[in-house]
Amino acid sequence: MATQQREGRLGIGIVGAGNVGPVLALALAGAGHAITGISAISEASRERAETLLPGVPVLDVQEVVRRSELVIFAIPGAELPQLVRGLTETESWQPGQIALHTSPEHGYGVFTPALAAGVIPLALHPALIFTGTSLDLGRLVGASIAVTAPAPVLPIGQALAVEMGAEPVVVAEADRPAYAEAISAATEFSRAVVKQGVDSLREIGVDRPDRLLGGIVRAALEEELRAAAGQAPDLDV
Secondary structure, eight states: OOOOOOTTOOEEEEEOOSSSHHHHHHHHHHTTOEEEEEEOOSHHHHHHHHHHSTTOOBOOHHHHHHHOSEEEEOSOGGGHHHHHHHHHHTTOOOTTOEEEEOOSSOOGGGGHHHHTTTOEEEEEEEOSOOOSSTHHHHHHTTOEEEEEOOGGGHHHHHHHHHHTTOEEEEOOGGGHHHHHHHHHHHHHHHHHHHHHHHHHHHHTTOSOHHHHHHHHHHHHHHHHHHHHTTOOOOOOO
């Protein structure tokens, strides 16, 4: 991984080597930023980090924070408040450092304990299902990223989303729980409907229910999304 940076580029650290963190790091590295380090605990996460970010050091969380101008917390939302408090108590933050998380349910308020240390808080949630492979880079292009930030630094969050190849969508701090609920409902309902259809087709002996349902499901979703965007659906009646 090249460490030479263009003017205005950041040293970026990643906390969490699940499906999301390494992909976002790879996207930002492609925009010219330097990846300073990534934290990874499990063997699978270490392998993912080494595959997507070869040469990037695997470090503990405090060292990732110490080395980085921008820290991306790509961890489950339930773990985020405690981690932020812990880093604040150990005085790990740096003045002017950007802290960004990818959890849908939290806004930038989760970083409140770190504000006294001069941290700039951002919340960016890519509206995607990540596989943790380089295929996600293509899916990220043109996807939406929900950006929540204090007004003075909102352009920073929007610019980072654009650098990832995505489209920033501003979500207010107070609306973040409703946003998370909508994302969760859409994801769970879609999965449940597809599973029900697949199971029903298997019961009647269809060998490849995924192939049979694939085109129908994609077309139905596209029509509903077109309708939501104000376009007349093209229905064959």
